[in-house]
Amino acid sequence: MKKLFVSAGVISAMFLASCGGGSEICDCADMSKAMMEEMAADGADFAAITEKYKAEAEKCEKLGEGKTDEEMKAMEEEMKGCDSFKEMEKMMGGH
Numbered sequence: 001m002k003k004l005f006v007s008a009g010v011i012s013a014m015f016l017a018s019c020g021g022g023s024e025i026c027d028c029a030d031m032s033k034a035m036m037e038e039m040a041a042d043g044a045d046f047a048a049i050t051e052k053y054k055a056e057a058e059k060c061e062k063l064g065e066g067k068t069d070e071e072m073k074a075m076e077e078e079m080k081g082c083d084s085f086k087e088m089e090k091m092m093g094g095h
Helices: 002-018 023-040 046-052 054-062 069-080 083-091
Strands: none
Touching (some): 023 046, 023 054, 023 069, 023 083, 046 054, 069 083
């Protein structure tokens, strides 16, 4: 379970710092949640899961390129409103 918590935290932090652009923010949260759920399964193949979501993750990372700290904070706040983000928080033991 500790491995899941660490992975979930890394994934969440990565997408909080990188996603942006309206509904694309929630698309990134949806993808992150799906990835976390797959990684939580017993016997999960982390490398295969990472590869499966690689293109989507890269797209999310590029959305945040060139953003100011203020823009990144606004995107983070927007992501917090996404249903998938709220579900990820519950999965990680948050709210």
